[in-house]
Amino acid sequence: xxxxxxxxxxxxxxxxxxxxxxxxxxxxxxxxxxxxxxxxxxxxxxxxxxxxxxxxxxxxxxxxxxxxxxxxxxxxxxxxxxxxxxxxxxxxxxxxxxxxxxxxxxxxxxxxxxxxxxxxxxxxxxxxxxxxxxxxxxxxxxxxxxxxxxxxxxxxxxxxxxxxxxxxxxxxxxxxxxxxxxxxxxxxxxxxxxxxxxxxxxxxxxxxxxxxxxxxxxxxxxxxxxxxxxxxxxxxxxxxxxxxxxxxxxxxxxxxxxxxxxxxxxxxxxxxxxxxxxxxxxxxxxxxxxxxxxxxxxxxxxxxxxxxxxxxx
Amino acid sequence: xxxxxxxxxxxxxxxxxxxxxxxxxxxxxxxxxxxxxxxxxxxxxxxxxxxxxxxxxxxxxxxxxxxxxxxxxxxxxxxxxxxxxxxxxxxxxxxxxxxxxxxxxxxxxxxxxxxxxxxxxxxxxxxxxxxxxxxxxxxxxxxxxxxxxxxxxxxxxxxxxxxxxxxxxxxxxxxxxxxxxxxxxxxxxxxxxxxxxxxxxxxxxxxxxxxxxxxxxxxxxxxxxxxxxxxxxxxxxxxxxxxxxxxxxxxxxxxxxxxxxxxxxxxxxxxxxxxxxxxxxxxxxxxxxxxxxxxxxxxxxxxxxxxxxxxxxxxxxxxxxxxxxxxxxxxxxxxxxxxxxxxxxxxxxxxxxxxxxxxxxxxxxxxxxxxxxxxxxxxxxxxxxxxxxxxxxxxxxxxxxxxxxxxxxxxxxxxxxxxxxxxxxxxxxxxxxxxxxxxxxxxxxxxxxxxxxxxxxxxxxxx
Numbered sequence: 094x095x096x097x098x099x100x101x102x103x104x105x106x107x108x109x110x111x112x113x114x115x116x117x118x119x120x121x122x123x124x125x126x127x128x129x130x131x132x133x134x135x136x137x138x139x140x141x142x143x144x145x146x147x148x149x150x151x152x153x154x155x156x157x158x159x160x161x162x163x164x165x166x167x168x169x170x171x172x173x174x175x176x177x178x179x180x181x182x183x184x185x186x187x188x189x190x191x192x193x194x195x196x197x198x199x200x201x202x203x204x205x206x207x208x209x210x211x212x213x214x215x216x217x218x219x220x221x222x223x224x225x226x227x228x229x230x231x232x233x234x235x236x237x238x239x240x241x242x243x244x245x246x247x248x249x250x251x252x253x254x255x256x257x258x259x260x261x262x263x264x265x266x267x268x269x270x271x272x273x274x275x276x277x278x279x280x281x282x283x284x285x286x287x288x289x290x291x292x293x294x295x296x297x298x299x300x301x302x303x304x305x306x307x308x309x310x311x312x313x314x315x316x317x318x319x320x321x322x323x324x325x326x327x328x329x330x331x332x333x334x335x336x337x338x339x340x341x342x343x344x345x346x347x348x349x350x351x352x353x354x355x356x357x358x359x360x361x362x363x364x365x366x367x368x369x370x371x372x373x374x375x376x377x378x379x380x381x382x383x384x385x386x387x388x389x390x391x392x393x394x395x396x397x398x399x400x401x402x403x404x405x406x
Numbered sequence: 407x408x409x410x411x412x413x414x415x416x417x418x419x420x421x422x423x424x425x426x427x428x429x430x431x432x433x434x435x436x437x438x439x440x441x442x443x444x445x446x447x448x449x450x451x452x453x454x455x456x457x458x459x460x461x462x463x464x465x466x467x468x469x470x471x472x473x474x475x476x477x478x479x480x481x482x483x484x485x486x487x488x489x490x491x492x493x494x495x496x497x498x499x500x501x502x503x504x505x506x507x508x509x510x511x512x513x514x515x516x517x518x519x520x521x522x523x524x525x526x527x528x529x530x531x532x533x534x535x536x537x538x539x540x541x542x543x544x545x546x547x548x549x550x551x552x553x554x555x556x557x558x559x560x561x562x563x564x565x566x567x568x569x570x571x572x573x574x575x576x577x578x579x580x581x582x583x584x585x586x587x588x589x590x591x592x593x594x595x596x597x598x599x600x601x602x603x604x605x606x607x608x609x610x611x612x613x614x615x616x617x618x619x620x621x622x623x624x625x626x627x628x629x630x631x632x633x634x635x636x637x638x639x640x641x642x643x644x645x646x647x648x649x650x651x652x653x654x655x656x657x658x659x660x661x662x663x664x665x666x667x668x669x670x671x672x673x674x675x676x677x678x679x680x681x682x683x684x685x686x687x688x689x690x691x692x693x694x695x696x697x698x699x700x701x702x703x704x705x706x707x708x709x710x711x712x713x714x715x716x717x718x719x720x721x722x723x724x725x726x727x728x729x730x731x732x733x734x735x736x737x738x739x740x741x742x743x744x745x746x747x748x749x750x751x752x753x754x755x756x757x758x759x760x761x762x763x764x765x766x767x768x769x770x771x772x773x774x775x776x777x778x779x780x781x782x783x784x785x786x787x788x789x790x791x792x793x794x795x796x797x798x799x800x801x802x803x804x805x806x807x808x809x810x811x812x813x814x815x816x817x818x819x820x821x822x823x824x825x826x827x828x829x830x831x832x833x834x835x836x837x838x839x840x841x842x843x844x845x846x847x848x849x850x851x852x853x854x855x856x857x858x859x860x861x862x863x864x865x866x867x868x869x
Binding site: 226 | 508521537
């Protein structure tokens with residue numbers, strides 16, 4: 094396009110006739126985009142499951158559920174029945190009611206931990222990816238060290254050390270468990286945020302913003318952050334799923350507050366009875382499995398949902 | 407080519423707006439390497455003029471433009487805008503100047519944030535000016551002064567030059583100490599005496615720790631001050647935030663009028679465009695929008711970094727005409743960077759040809775394009791495709807290969823490795839820019855002969 098003549102036409106018309114083929118191609122592409130943006134059945138199934146679970150966990154007290162701490166006579170280890178939908182455990186607790194109540198703790202601890210990890214990891218990743226150089230090197234070194242320590246071991250060690258079971262109050266144990274989980278979430282989210290920040294901070298619109306004399310904080314918040322959020326939200330959903338597992342594992346190992354009801358505690362209680370009363374482990378495990386699957390599905394879909402087409406042509 | 411010098415500068419001329427003198431831009435690569443992106447380039451821009459900068463990819467055109475905008479600032483050199491040297495201005499004073507100096511980019515869509523609406527994108531310069539007009543709290547100003555200094559201190563080469571050897575010494579000492587204790591002679595009580603090796607290890611370790619202590623303390627104290635300031639910052643800026651928040655409606659009313667006006671000026675229908683996002687526009691429209699963003703502060707100089715290279719040919723012409731129109735309407739001066747010579751010929755009043763970070767030739771486009779005097783310019787001209795079936799593309803004079811690496815630029819004239827006219831002198835002595843014809847300047851030891859000296863039947867290379 095470097096011919097002299099080519100640049101000359103001074104008054105070429107704004108209206109350009111688009112030939113039919115090109116138009117069809119554009120329509121096909123638009124259709125494709127629309128299809129990609131449409132959320133499929135599995136997204137809605139996942140979202141439906143999560144909404145149902147969260148609502149029933151939050152309003153468990155208002156639902157006609159049996160008392161999760163009550164022991165019923167003569168039903169210990171019995172399988173599902175009309176009176177006890179998911180059966181009863183080895184001392185006669187209603188498994189259905191405990192599964193619903195157990196969701197409270199599992200979801201609450203994992204959600205709070207993810208939010209904390211999301212905020213801290215997001216800020217760390219943004220700062221690291223935006224300023225680069227020495228600061229980035231230092232932060233990456235710390236993140237690498239955190240990633241090198243097995244997550245479950247770190248969480249177990251932290252909670253067992255700072256809130257030993259038996260001596261610390263239940264609240265302290267729960268708080269420390271949440272804190273330990275949020276520490277696990279930080280490096281993963283920070284890594285994603287950092288990598289995305291590096292990509293977006295190199296774009297011309299950030300340069301354009303710099304040429305205006307925009308301050309770094311505003312560039313980070315207004316130009317970079319909105320672009321990296323989809324990837325971060327996506328990874329946060331997947332991280333939430335992982336933290337639910339870790340929370341259950343902590344409970345399984347008996348650290349954190351084990352006096353209450355949670356999926357991990359239920360599985361721990363039922364593990365020795367799997368041959369005689371598999372429903373004790375099966376139902377909380379199934380709920381956990383479906384929740385994690387849903388979160389992963391949604392995490393994947395969030396990316397497609399927020400994926401803005403960058404070029405109009 | 408590739409020469410230095412300032413013979414082409416119009417010193418003393420009254421209406422000079424921007425004077426760029428001896429700017430050098432270098433980037434570190436790897437551990438010891440340096441990219442000599444721009445080496446001693448000078449040019450000036452008169453009021454109302456369009457200066458074209460041409461050259462092949464990687465010749466430092468865009469880096470020069472960015473250096474003027476100070477993203478990043480030049481390594482050395484002077485950039486005078488209205489008598490103020492931008493190269494040495496502090497970041498804060500530079501903010502005041504930026505409204506007079508704007509830039510548009512090659513990839514228009516990429517230069518607009520895909521997540522923001524056109525209204526916000528175009529109003530952004532106004533928003534920045536508005537935000538900056540509110541006085542910042544003393545604590546923020548302290549933070550702004552402190553952080554860059556701290557970062558400079560942290561990156562101070564001395565710390566690394568002293569710290570890294572000390573760190574290595576510490577580990578060597580540790581290794582000696584361990585070796586001594588592991589392989590020393592065994593004592594009656596079962597321990598081992600490392601003897602001189604272990605003692606030397608201890609001494610090295612202690613000495614290196616003594617040296618490291620002040621460095622660690624420096625890092626710790628500066629970091630602590632930074633953390634404290636950062637935590638206090640949001641609180642300290644609350645009154646300012648409140649003032650800004652209170653004014654926002656008033657500001658946006660005014661801003662919307664200006665955004666509308668400037669969008670209409672660049673030929674975008676404001677009503678439909680304002681609420682849309684950049685990906686809904688074509689390349690040409692996006693470039694118009696980014697021109698609108700550059701115009702909204704009513705600047706004096708706009709630096710156009712290959713503004714039409716990424717556009718369709720028909721759209722190129724529209725955008726070029728728009729630039730010409732706006733230049734008259736807003737009283738602009740343009741620095742127009744391109745590798746498309748035809749475009750530059752049409753729009754520029756003066757052309758600078760660059761090669762590998764140096765200036766080759768400067769002149770009026772008509773004269774320069776008709777009678778290029780620098781061998782590189784001449785070869786650039788022959789690279790323009792001629793739309794004429796009678797012309798055999800195989801006879802065009804081209805030069806093989808690519809420009810040499812800017813990490814190791816050739817000594818002497820930087821073009822000497824590919825120049826058809828090169829002699830031994832070219833590899834040793836860098837040519838200085840000199841006036842070879844009235845208004846035409848060239849940096850070459852063996853310039854192409856003037857038209858009147860040419861043999862009659864020599865092919866005329868450019869149309």
